[in-house]
Amino acid sequence: MTPGSTPRMVHTRAPGKINVFLKVGSLQDDGYHDLATAFQSVSLYEDVRAYPADDFSVSVTGTVSLDRVPTDDSNIAIKAAKLLAATTGYTGGVRLEIDKHVPVAGGMGGGSADAAATLLACDTLWGTDLPREKLLELAAQLGADVPFALTGGTAIGTGRGDQLSPALARGQFQWVLVLADFGLSTPVVYHALDEHRERNGRDILPVSSAPNVDMSVLHALRAGDPQMLADTLHNDLQAPALQLEHGLTTVLELGEENGALAGIVSGSGPTVAFLAADLDSALELQIALSAAQLNVVRVTGPVHGARVIAE
Template sequence: MNAVRGRFPARTVRVKAPGKVNVSLDVGPLRPDGYHSVASVYLAVSLYEEVAATSTETGEITVGISPASTLDLDGVDIPLDERNLAYKAAAIMADVSEHSTGVHLEITKRVPVAGGMGGGSADAAATLLACDALWNSGLSREELAHLAAELGADVPFSLLGGTAVGLGVGDELSPALVKAQTDWVLVTADFGLSTPEVFRTLDRLRAESGEAIEEPTSVDPRVLAALLSGDADALSRVLVNDLQRASIELAPELRDVLGLGESCGAIAGIVSGSGPTVALLAHNPSAADGLATELRHHGLDAMAVHGPVHGARIISDTLL
């Protein structure tokens, strides 16, 4: 860098990227490579992570958590080094960008940590887009999605947003052109669940029951039909998450949250991904607002959201 010291052309690009709910999640048997094949319908919802990427003279990648974060992060272990998925995303972008600089990533956390909603993946997706703009890398969305797939199965979807079918380990995405809105209430927990531990628990429960599990190759077409029409009642009948019983095995209180949600007016409920966030389906926005209010009266942390929403998007680009 040839910039005069003290006159480094610092710039900040701010990007937001959505969390997701798995409206359906079918999980295959444990494969020899240690992974599981899945068939899932992803829905991006209106709960966003934000990443502000600021160019620095140091040549280093640094990560911080913004005080504007809406989560209570006391006691939550979020690595701020090369273990952080956003850090890894910036490192990948630096490798492929001709004019990379140092960068500081300031993350505003809103999606529950280890909550089954892909919050870390949203951070990574936002970072890819932010660094692409910051360093004028000129990568297409398709090229960014290819890099995203190197970071984990949920990262390409947060970049894409909307609704998509995920096959393979969840990284083989096919967009579904869903425009109709569905309304949900998310009930978050004050603890996280380890995704690998949830999968291991599912494998154990299946082995104990002697189930014969086949490789999933497609999603239930009724799920997509209900989403396309915005028919919440039809959708309520086909919500499925194979990981749910494993999540409940590890956190039995989730069963109570699901039961309370339905008794307070939810059409149906499901554990989101590997949990412990619970997604409750409502008929419309006002029903979702009322349900969230009722659950908060019961002492739960509940918020109304909707989907589908757009994927990672630049919201500001500022010279400092």
């Protein structure tokens, strides 16, 4: 970037995600699990605006509860900006304004979307122009879901979920999301899963240390067939999430009683995602769940990953 051409502000946008399939491997010695997941990015977005500054700061607004969002150096967007600066040798700072619409601690990767959008915004604002592959490397250092927030679309994630392979998905899928007014801690949900497996080890099949995504999921995505996908939705973290928050079971039952092809807890929850047969069915389901006093959002997927928005 030539001197004097630094933009006054860069606006980026990154999507939340649904795990349409998630298998969790056995607990490893380092306290983590390998995963096999199929991600789909959906049209519920985080917006980040980056302004030139001498230091690093962040402010947050949005349509979701912000009680659990830090505005100090522990915010993942600040971590993303500082990581990019350290990697590229940039000596200035950035003022970040985040407009959040993905639920906080909702199992949809909202924080990861903030980090991805920030990496792209600062790379553009500062003119550091890192190759896409390098941005993905930095994203993986910030969290397992951050690389997918950069790429978007539909992808298979393995390892910790950050080793991505694109997956072909034909057409658009219609989703209706029920957003909770509370969050669930991802480590707590994983711990509940480990405890369940330990208690019931004699009664359940052995857990693989390196799980795989079922081929039926890939076939359903490739066919663009919502009924096929509904039949293959799976999440190992759903049972512990339901155990921790019993009310989610009622939400799942209500959605399926009102025409959803299937419902699934997204990631570690507590967001519940319902797959609808088509747009009309999604609209009817949205109306029915809203009438039950639930916080409902209708979205489509897949959508693009993090991108710069022209002002």
